[in-house]
Amino acid sequence: MPFVFTIQILSLPKDSLIVKHPKKNPLVLRMLVLMFVMVCGVYICSVCLKQIGGHPTVRLLSYPVAERACDVADIELSEKPYVHYPKPETFNREECACNPVRYFAILSTQRSGSGWFETLLNSHMNISSNGEIFSVKVRRSNISTIVETLDKIYNLDWFTSASKNECTAAVGLKWMLNQGLMQHHEEIAEYLNSKGVSAIFLFRRNLLRRMISILANSFDQNAKLLNGTHKSHVHSTHDAKILASYKPVVNTSLLIPNLRQVEDLVNKSMEYFKSTRHIILYYEDIINNRTKLVDVQNFLRVPLRDLSSRQVKIHKGSLASQVENWGDIEKALEGTPYQSYLHEDYKL
């Protein structure tokens, strides 16, 4: 391409040269001019290649063109940091290229309803929540691998069953506090803030229920109650009943320190990411009040839809019926800051 270009430009003076010196051999002159043109062409090409070198060519060429195409005039000033027009490298956003995309991260702890919550979000045609991406250790080895992974997700180049591709209006992931998030919190908060990523904190109010869910889930990792396969989430009441049939024994000497540790972790996470745009949700509140899902959709600025999930809750009913040693647990928690966990409940 640069070759053709230079020859066309430089061939203009070539004619004028011939007119000025009609007596000289035109063939030799032509050869000289041609040589000159070739040398220039090679030089220009090598300069071009040097400038492009190392960077993906496609990106350099496509950015300015597409950037100009989207009209951001109607977007409020305060919203601008949170609005993005990703240019995926793996596909074209087609007719939705100029639909704004919001970035989010669900920050949560295991057994806090985040799997269920994510299926609710993903039932929205414009939301892609890509699951627990950082459960894979190499992706959270260090801040570089974390940033690289996040960049790919937010550029819509990460493919999971949740990907909605071109018409995604909100893209994110589910991120457990113990998956590098607390360890690298400074750099991650900086990333979230500079990229305009919104955080959705999702926790459980009743940490005792969460503890029982963890015990039952880790028991099932070995016992595999459902025909020899371990399941953390189920889609039928039949399977839920089988999983709930196991009643763990809670070690009451570790109960209070464990609850305090989790509470402390949750408090710290909210402190670390308090400067990030965020919403705080509790699993129990979403169960009791589906209007919370409207709050989330407003927070993500997506069109309002009815969200649904096929998941079935495993542990229902009173806590007392879910553990082997309820009496001991009551004794251990009465009169402590955690005694409300014994009573606090929800109806299903």
Ligand SMILES: *[C@@H]1O[C@H](CO)[C@@H](O)[C@H](O)[C@H]1NC(C)=O
């Ligand atoms: C980060 O981790 C990846 C994968 O484990 C490794 O290849 C890379 O060298 C590490 N980078 C730094 C800066 O430590």
Ligand SMILES: *[C@@H]1O[C@H](CO)[C@@H](O)[C@H](O)[C@H]1NC(C)=O
């Ligand atoms: C949501 O997805 C639909 C269908 O893919 C698309 O027509 C619509 O423009 C999207 N909405 C937003 C806000 O991106």
Ligand SMILES: *[C@@H]1O[C@H](CO)[C@@H](O)[C@H](O)[C@H]1NC(C)=O
């Ligand atoms: C597991 O076993 C039950 C009977 O206990 C049966 O109804 C169910 O279909 C089985 N599920 C699978 C996935 O094999």
Ligand SMILES: *[C@@H]1O[C@H](CO)[C@@H](O)[C@H](O)[C@H]1NC(C)=O
């Ligand atoms: C409870 O935990 C303590 C401290 O780790 C341990 O010494 C004790 O054996 C445990 N009790 C049971 C019943 O597992």
Ligand SMILES: *[C@@H]1O[C@H](CO)[C@@H](O)[C@H](O)[C@H]1NC(C)=O
């Ligand atoms: C966590 O924060 C709550 C509310 O601010 C506070 O009541 C509680 O004592 C804190 N817990 C720990 C373990 O720091």
Ligand SMILES: *[C@@H]1O[C@H](CO)[C@@H](O)[C@H](O)[C@H]1NC(C)=O
């Ligand atoms: C349900 O949630 C909405 C939105 O957060 C709130 O305004 C409303 O008061 C809640 N209703 C109840 C009964 O808690």
